[in-house]
Amino acid sequence: xxxxxxxxxxxxxxxxxxxxxxxxxxxxxxxxxxxxxxxxxxxxxxxxxxxxxxxxxxxxxxxxxxxxxxxxxxxxxxxxxxxxxxxxxxxxxxxxxxxxxxxxxxxxxxxxxxxxxxxxxxxxxxxxxxxxxxxxxxxxxxxxxxxxxxxxxxxxxxxxxxxxxxxxxxxxxxxxxxxxxxxxxxxxxxxxxxxxxxxxxxxxxxxxxxxxxxxxxxxxxxxxxxxxxxxxxxxxxxxxxxxxxxxxxxxxxxxxxxxxxxxxxxxxxxxxxxxxxxxxxxxxxxxxxxxxxxxxxxxxxxxxxxxxxxxxxxxxxxxxxxxxxxxxxxxxxxxxxxxxxxxxxxxxxxxxxxxxxxxxxxx
Amino acid sequence: xxxxxxxxxxxxxxxxxxxxxxxxxxxxxxxxxxxxxxxxxxxxxxxxxxxxxxxxxxxxxxxxxxxxxxxxxxxxxxxxxxxxxxxxxxxxxxxxxxxxxxxxxxxxxxxxxxxxxxxxxxxxxxxxxxxxxxxxxxxxxxxxxxxxxxxxxxxxxxxxxxxxxxxxxxxxxxxxxxxxxxxxxxxxxxxxxxxxxxxxxxxxxxxxxxxxxxxxxxxxxxxxxxxxxxxxxxxxxxxxxxxxxxxxxxxxxxxxxxxxxxxxxxxxxxxxxxxxxxxxxxxxxxxxxxxxxxxxxxxxxxxxxxxxxxxxxxxxxxxxxxxx
Numbered sequence: 001x002x003x004x005x006x007x008x009x010x011x012x013x014x015x016x017x018x019x020x021x022x023x024x025x026x027x028x029x030x031x032x033x034x035x036x037x038x039x040x041x042x043x044x045x046x047x048x049x050x051x052x053x054x055x056x057x058x059x060x061x062x063x064x065x066x067x068x069x070x071x072x073x074x075x076x077x078x079x080x081x082x083x084x085x086x087x088x089x090x091x092x093x094x095x096x097x098x099x100x101x102x103x104x105x106x107x108x109x110x111x112x113x114x115x116x117x118x119x120x121x122x123x124x125x126x127x128x129x130x131x132x133x134x135x136x137x138x139x140x141x142x143x144x145x146x147x148x149x150x151x152x153x154x155x156x157x158x159x160x161x162x163x164x165x166x167x168x169x170x171x172x173x174x175x176x177x178x179x180x181x182x183x184x185x186x187x188x189x190x191x192x193x194x195x196x197x198x199x200x201x202x203x204x205x206x207x208x209x210x211x212x213x214x215x216x217x218x219x220x221x222x223x224x225x226x227x228x229x230x231x232x233x234x235x236x237x238x239x240x241x242x243x244x245x246x247x248x249x250x251x252x253x254x255x256x257x258x259x260x261x262x263x264x265x266x267x268x269x270x271x272x273x274x275x276x277x278x279x280x281x282x283x284x285x286x287x288x289x290x291x292x293x294x295x296x297x298x299x300x301x302x303x304x305x306x307x308x309x310x311x312x313x314x315x316x317x318x319x320x321x322x323x324x325x326x327x328x329x330x331x332x333x334x335x336x337x338x339x340x341x342x343x344x345x346x347x348x349x350x351x352x353x354x355x356x357x358x359x360x361x362x363x
Numbered sequence: 364x365x366x367x368x369x370x371x372x373x374x375x376x377x378x379x380x381x382x383x384x385x386x387x388x389x390x391x392x393x394x395x396x397x398x399x400x401x402x403x404x405x406x407x408x409x410x411x412x413x414x415x416x417x418x419x420x421x422x423x424x425x426x427x428x429x430x431x432x433x434x435x436x437x438x439x440x441x442x443x444x445x446x447x448x449x450x451x452x453x454x455x456x457x458x459x460x461x462x463x464x465x466x467x468x469x470x471x472x473x474x475x476x477x478x479x480x481x482x483x484x485x486x487x488x489x490x491x492x493x494x495x496x497x498x499x500x501x502x503x504x505x506x507x508x509x510x511x512x513x514x515x516x517x518x519x520x521x522x523x524x525x526x527x528x529x530x531x532x533x534x535x536x537x538x539x540x541x542x543x544x545x546x547x548x549x550x551x552x553x554x555x556x557x558x559x560x561x562x563x564x565x566x567x568x569x570x571x572x573x574x575x576x577x578x579x580x581x582x583x584x585x586x587x588x589x590x591x592x593x594x595x596x597x598x599x600x601x602x603x604x605x606x607x608x609x610x611x612x613x614x615x616x617x618x619x620x621x622x623x624x625x626x627x628x629x630x631x632x633x634x635x636x637x638x639x640x641x642x643x644x645x646x647x648x649x650x651x652x653x654x655x656x657x658x659x660x661x662x663x664x665x666x667x668x669x670x671x672x673x674x675x676x677x678x679x680x681x682x683x684x685x686x687x
Binding site for chain 1: 389415420421423425426428429430431432433434435436437438439441453456457460461466467468469470471472473474505506508529530558603604606607
């Protein structure tokens with residue numbers, strides 16, 4: 001927990017383990033991760049990228065709905081989630097694909113969610129992962145509540161919750177961090193600072209020196225980490241998880257960049273230029289890890305393309321499994337508002353079904 | 364054993380009963396721990412059950428409700444207090460966006476057995492924002508239940524039912540009559556069905572539907588009306604509304620008056636009138652009528668007597684309807 005205890009976000013320095021060339025520049029912070037695990041994390045980041053690629057292409061073909069891509073943020077998502085054990089909780093915002101896959105939300109279910117079916121958010125009974133939360137930063141409070149219950153039940157689990165840089169402006173962000181610090185809940189709060197809240201740049205979001213510094217006012221540690229550096233993300237997240245389990249909440253700012261659009265409905269050329277984006281293409285977290293793996297001989301150049309093709313084929317297979325099976329049944333729209341349907345809902349359902357039946361017999 | 368208690372004591376007793384029976388029930392909010400709530404609805408709970416199960420929170424309504432969502436997801440049954448209904452608005456995003464939706468969003472994988480309690484309504488000569496009666500805002504939201512008791516017996520039975528309900532319940536307590544009268548109430552836990560109105564008095568000329576702090580006011584008016592036979596219904600649950608009881612009554616009387624403290628336009632009375640028009644139109648002998656608060660902000664104490672419905676105004680309105 002050395003990083004957590006010693007780091008001072010006021011100094012505005014960022015924790016980094018591996019530079020853009022894939023060289024380990026801070027070996028004393030290098031987390032203890034086996035080569036096998038590093039390779040599988042690389043593959044998971046590639047899978048995340050493959051899902052984005054396929055989803056965007058399907059969306060252009062009219063076979064996917066609004067989609068929020070993750071390109072550029074894979075290390076922040078995967079590296080933080082690597083610190084979680086199976087019984088730990090993860091509480092997402094909506095751009096955490098790498099974390100979702102790591103936590104075990106299946107590709108089919110994820111695609112089913114983005115393709116407009118609530119069943120996608122039914123992740124399976126034993127998965128400690130909450131569904132996507134669209135109202136910005138509101139999910140932080142759920143994470144704190146889970147933490148309060150965990151403390152009450154004397155469970156050893158931590159709760160990792162995610163928000164974007166824009167979310168740090170919300171009142172719920174403030175209230176959640178304050179509650180967490182007062183009750184010393186086992187929470188790790190991860191800000192994916194991808195520099196834009198749709199079109200609004202971080203410079204217009206806050207006058208703080210950085211986002212990690214906000215933690216100090218609540219009385220908790222705040223760590224600024226290179227979010228495009230998988231090893232730095234793992235090191236900081238593991239130490240934060242240990243700290244949260246033992247002492248209380250930690251705030252992590254993962255400094256990263258959204259290479260793609262906010263969602264498929266967004267045109268980033270309206271608010272940023274190639275000069276803003278190009279330097280970050282060089283910092284691409286997948287390329288950086290790839291350079292490390294190539295340097296170490298853990299990966300061969302010629303293996304990359306077939307791997308990406310294989311992953312994209314798997315994604316397409318997952319998509320095909322839900323493409324035609326995911327239309328909502330009429331009853332399902334009504335059945336899950338209460339444990340027992342109210343007479344009002346039953347009446348509305350019956351009336352609509354009678355109409356459908358009539359329309360059918362009139363054909 | 365006799366247990367003559369007020370509404371606020373009934374609330375406290377319901378919480379105490381359930382905390383004794385169910386170790387996952389926790390109670391929290393602003394001043395609910397050490398002080399036992401500004402109205403003493405949680406008095407003695409921290410002493411009896413410890414600071415882990417009855418505690419004070421920082422002053423933030425959104426987080427009080429938002430953390431209750433997380434608590435419920437992780438196996439607890441939180442009963443949180445909004446100190447006044449007028450202070451619930453910072454939590455509305457959590458209530459509408461999450462509390463009401465979690466079951467549907469996850470297709471039943473996760474549901475929220477939680478209760479949000481709030482003293483509501485005017486008539487205590489309070490500061491601004493302390494007299495709100497905005498139950499219709501929440502009754503409009505799919506996925507919520509909205510309950511308003513008017514007696515100690517109902518308050519206890521309905522609050523215990525709300526705590527045991529697998530779905531979230533907004534439990535609004537008529538603070539004006541928190542200590543207005545006492546009633547003999549069983550000391551042990553019992554439940555009353557949510558979604559069921561109660562016929563307080565049978566009659567065959569005029570149906571009057573009301574709830575909360577308006578119930579005793581209407582009772583006073585009805586007592587003065589020796590010449591008109593009134594069927595008086597205490598709605599008790601705003602949503603889901605007990606339409607059957609209302610319709611059956613209107614089919615008998617042909618006349619209905621809805622009395623509520625909240626503002627008139629788009630209030631719960633409008634929904635009741637719509638239901639009556641849909642379901643009992645041919646039984647009606649007069650247009651459904653409403654006697655409600657004005658479409659104004661609740662006046663500060665020097666003016667609240669004009670806003671609040673007196674038995675005389677209620678009596679007058681019932682006579683108008685009966686004579687139509």
